Amino acid sequence: MLLMTFINGLTIAALLFIMAVGLNLSFGLLRIVNLTHGSFYLLGGYIGLYVYKATESWIFGIVAAGIVVAIIAFIEEFTLLRRVRGKPTLETLITLSLAIIISDLLIVIWGGNPKTIKIPELLKGYVTLFDANVPIYNIFIFCFACFICLTLWLILQKTKIGMIIRAGVDNFEITSTLGINIQLVFTLVFTAAGFLAGIGGAIGGTYLMVAPGEDWRILTYTLLVIIIGGMGSFGGTIVGSIIIGMIFSFGNVYVPQFSLFLMFAPVAITLVIRPKGLFGRITS
């Protein structure tokens, strides 16, 4: 029981990490909260479901979800957010209005009933670990998140574009004076975050469900991760996801009616002790 709760917590944490890492990077760089991120997640889930049903290939569904959402993220950044660059509140409000529009459009297109994406044959079944039956899919999500984590870390630490992104998170004005087209980097990071959200939606939709309202739920948890971990911090995102994932999982098992009250605690503690988040360096 304890072990199973722990593994569920890790799975949720892995899912939240996939969602939060993109959002946090674009947050650190662009200094705006992309409130469309939750809608990207749900959109990814629906597209994954649609393509999976049409092509019978789960992998293809996930890739399609990522690509379509990335394209939408690109359009959002390129046509709307660039127009009001430099006014963070207006940019955030635009992302909010888009989130409302997308989540309502999704209800128009796919209806209000919850849907589930079937777990592909390859990932069905259980593995017995100690005395718990662990679904293979949970292990898959965890490994996938580790893979993304490692890839992103390598990109951020070892490549030139990663260096530019890190420099931009610290101070994008000085970075742009070095002759770097920072607007292009903004667009790139924003699109990559959209891609991750789309993939996260398809994978998370298979684990949880695809339903209206999930977008705001996931967005709330993702933002909690960022508040606790700290803006623009890669390591903070990992720690934040694990904290929120564990609280979610253990709270749901032991105090089901009050599991959300527990969420207030880490936020309150973080805000009082370290208002910028555990690993945050950026002031808003």
Added chain:
Amino acid sequence: MLSIAPNFGNTFIIIVLIRIMYYGLLTIAFSFLASQLGLFSLMVPVAFGVSGYTIAILETKNILIFPYSALVGIILALIISTFLGVMVNRSKGTYFLMLTLVLGQLAYAIALQWVSLTKGTTGITGVNRPYLLNIANLESNILFYYFILVVFIICIILLYVLINSSFGVKLRGVRESESRMIMLGYNTSLIKWVAFMVSSFVSSIGGIFFVYFIGVMNPDAISLNASVKVMIASIFGGINSIIGAIIGTGIIKIVEIVLSGITQRYLLIIGVMFLIVILLAPNGIMGIAERISKFGTRFFKKNSK
């Protein structure tokens, strides 16, 4: 104008005006923070929900009746706002927006999850309107209308007095440059916290009227859609003025009533309208009116020369 409106209208118009007024209180609470401090709080409906739920619970379980239940509702809303205010006090800008969104969503989720107290999605039904001090039965819509109108106007006057007092100047000082205000020796966290409490107070009054008028309290009242609608109304009317907030609420509520008769997905249209307003006229209707009046005075001066 509002005070004579019911004599001309039928019950439908009165109901619409009452709805505009209690949502108007919510919008004013939002607008007060946004215009004076530059902070966009998406958890304004939390105080609204707390007072509404408190009243609904106290009345349906026959613990307390009207004046006392409303009083307890306001006090409880203020106590919870105290903690929330302390939590969000040190942030500003988009971070504040994000933080209030998260806290508001948590409050909504708790209202949904704490079934033994809030009855979950269905909400608490059967809240009766009070016999106000045994003189007037608030059951009739006209009396309810006048009651809310009086409270509404008192709230607006009080906020105007506050905005134009030295405290209002301090608030705008914090909005323009918090570091300078700290340097001048002001306790800016306290100033921000007091402003937050004022906003919560106005919002909790709106909650009282909401629960007595509708008779039902469910989590939808404090959902993200509710807080976003408040924000949209406020931005529609013009973020820099209280009058704008009231006009904005009027427009949004009327649009909502008209559209909801046609389609279920009216939020889509409101969202598109919101996007257009942000992109083209970020100061809303009052901003447009200001521009027109400036243009008019310039035109007039040019001609008189």
